[in-house]
Amino acid sequence: QVQLQESGPGLVRPSQTLSLTCTVSAASIGSGTYYWNWIRQPAGKGLEWMGRVHTSGITRYNPSLKSRVTISADTSKNQFSLKLNSVTAADTAVYFCARGDQMFTWLDPWGQGILVTVSS
Amino acid sequence: EVVLTQSPATLALSPGERATLSCRASQSVSSYLAWYQQKRGQAPRLLIYDASNRATGIPDRFSGSGSGTDFTLTISTLEPEDFAVYYCQQRSDWPPMYTFGQGTKLEIK
Numbered sequence: 001q002v003q004l005q006e007s008g009p010g011l012v013r014p015s016q017t018l019s020l021t022c023t024v025s026a027a028s029i030g031s032g033t034y035y036w037n038w039i040r041q042p043a044g045k046g047l048e049w050m051g052r053v054h055t056s057g058i059t060r061y062n063p064s065l066k067s068r069v070t071i072s073a074d075t076s077k078n079q080f081s082l083k084l085n086s087v088t089a090a091d092t093a094v095y096f097c098a099r100g101d102q103m104f105t106w107l108d109p110w111g112q113g114i115l116v117t118v119s120s
Numbered sequence: 121e122v123v124l125t126q127s128p129a130t131l132a133l134s135p136g137e138r139a140t141l142s143c144r145a146s147q148s149v150s151s152y153l154a155w156y157q158q159k160r161g162q163a164p165r166l167l168i169y170d171a172s173n174r175a176t177g178i179p180d181r182f183s184g185s186g187s188g189t190d191f192t193l194t195i196s197t198l199e200p201e202d203f204a205v206y207y208c209q210q211r212s213d214w215p216p217m218y219t220f221g222q223g224t225k226l227e228i229k
Contacts, residue, residue: 037218039218046207046220046221046222046223047164047207047209047220048220049217049218049219049220060215060216060217062217063215063217096163096164098163100218103152103211104152104211104212104216104217104218105152105154105169105170105211106154106166106169106170106175106209107154107156107164107166107209107218108165108166108169108175109163109165109166110163110164110165111163112162112163113163
């Protein structure tokens, strides 16, 4: 079945750029059928959708993050990536990647998540 | 922007009982409502999409209902593995995005 796996540094310094990669297996992101999403969850809190990418190049971002976030896809590696710049302690969270449909109606499956801590 | 309000915040029940979780939208979201289960330390898992359709592999004790602004997730007979946090999620037309409720924690009584 389709699996997603996040990877990247677990510690980022304040004001720096957080960079994560999601590797997809058992499905080709280049098929164009689905959209590839990033969601985050601070400890003990709820879920916040950050944005998504389609391999056509179309991206959508949460307006609350739009000026700081970039999501891109690399079909040759079957991966998609997240960059969040100018991070602060408030960006400390578990970051999940997930596959989604065109209409924003579901997310499935999700990666296991990766904890990123912003600290000096 | 549509806001989703889940109730109750915490629900304490015993295995074998019936659970009813509510999700209310601040404006109509038609039937574009999904439910997720999240166990401690795990990623969310899709249970229900389009308000009432079970995702692949989800047991039939889970059911969803509702449309417009009021939605319900029902677990007919609680199993020990069902105690978790449940989130509802809807699509926002503008800006186009996913929005989640704040979650309901289902705990063992």
